[in-house]
Amino acid sequence: METAAPNYFLIIGGVLFVMLNVAAALIWVERRMLALWQDRYGPNRAGPFGLLIVAADSIKLFFKQDWVPPFADKPVFVLAPAIVVISVLLSFVVIPFAPGIIVADLNIGLLFFLAMSSMGAYSIILGGWSSNNKYSLLGAMRGAAQMISYEVFMGLALMGVVLMAGSFNLREIVEAQRGLWFFIPQILGFIIFFIAGIAETHRLPFDIPEAESELIAGFHSEYSGMKFGMFFIGEYMGITLISCMLVTLYFGGWLGPDFLPPIVWFIIKVVAFLMIFILLRASMPRPRYDQLMEYGWKILLPLTLVNLMVTAAVLLWLES
């Protein structure tokens, strides 16, 4: 982007600042919205509408004792929570927030996102393994299996969009949606990507790696203080990332009627998806582990392949 060159560092700083704050603010938003949907009040004491709960939570996380268990594998234990935050933050590099507001206009933007999300699996696996704890190990194994299998459908579902746009570049994918947002022709791909996205961020209802009622928080049982905070923030940034990707790939990114600037359209759409993520958490029960895997491999994989084949066939037919 030629016009973006002068304020390059401004964009990087802006994206970093906004994303880290969104992750913190989501803690409050999630608790308030959960409360609303479950007919409670939620945190409403500290500050206006309970907003200061974010500050209180952050202070609490920073000042808690940061304890590394003596039986843990120290270097890996310390490394694991950093990986999730780094990989998610790096993914935001390729997201076009508005024309000109993009950190790196990569030609392989979509593949870069897939690569970084597959790196995210390491944080769960290594965190669970290095904790040297049976529950953590179980959580890590579930997480590894879940993330690897759902990455397959995620990538394949995205290929429908790539076929229609003819590019891996996210900016060009958004431009290709000027006539029609891709969620109409790619409705199946959209649903599969959405489900895979929930599994990829291991959010409820697919929070099987942590499953507090059976695995006592699974892979991050042994983590405390800000190391736990990193997993926590990584999860919220993961939700934001998946919402941004859903908007960019299927809901026309920054495109919208002219009476609002493009960035506002993008934010509105992303917030709508964040709300859906929170509503899912409020309303869905957790499936059993084997149900999740069977659902993935026996239903989603064939559906994705059919979607890909039909998309390719229709495109070829339209061309000829």
Place this chain on the structure above:
Amino acid sequence: MELTFYIAAAVATVATILTITRYNIIHALLYLVVSFLAVAVVFFTLGAPFMAALEIIIYAGAIVVLIIFVIMMLNLTHEDVDKEKAWLTPRVWVGPAILSLVLLAELAYIILAPDTQPTEALVAVDARVVGMSLYGPYMLGVQLCGILLMAGIVGAYHLGRQKKKVVHRFLQPKEGRSAAI
């Protein structure tokens, strides 16, 4: 860009050496991941961004995760590390070292000899070009890979086939009562 290439190449070399010399197998695999990431950067700087992305997605993101997945199930302890130390005596290094030296000599010859210098300039190879050559001149290779993967899947199915699926004893169908699942 050239400096990036040299840094990434150095990181890849160091990480690979560390992969071989670590006794703790998970640490070794972590260095292997670093090595893959560095090689991906090398691909990127040499004008093959598509290959770089695939390198991370497939090798670093899927294959090594699967290896770690298997190793986690083995429940390795400090005794295993000691056992491995006992196996890796200096005598073990001789054979691989000679083979590597031969390869290194060949590599040095290719780089230094005047008639093997690359003549054409670097061209960026994007996804479209990779796809065109895969489904053009290399079609046979793609099909052979497909057959190989199919054989692997059939083998895995044969090994992992379940005799009988037991969900829970209360959920099993009984005589005189229809299935409750």
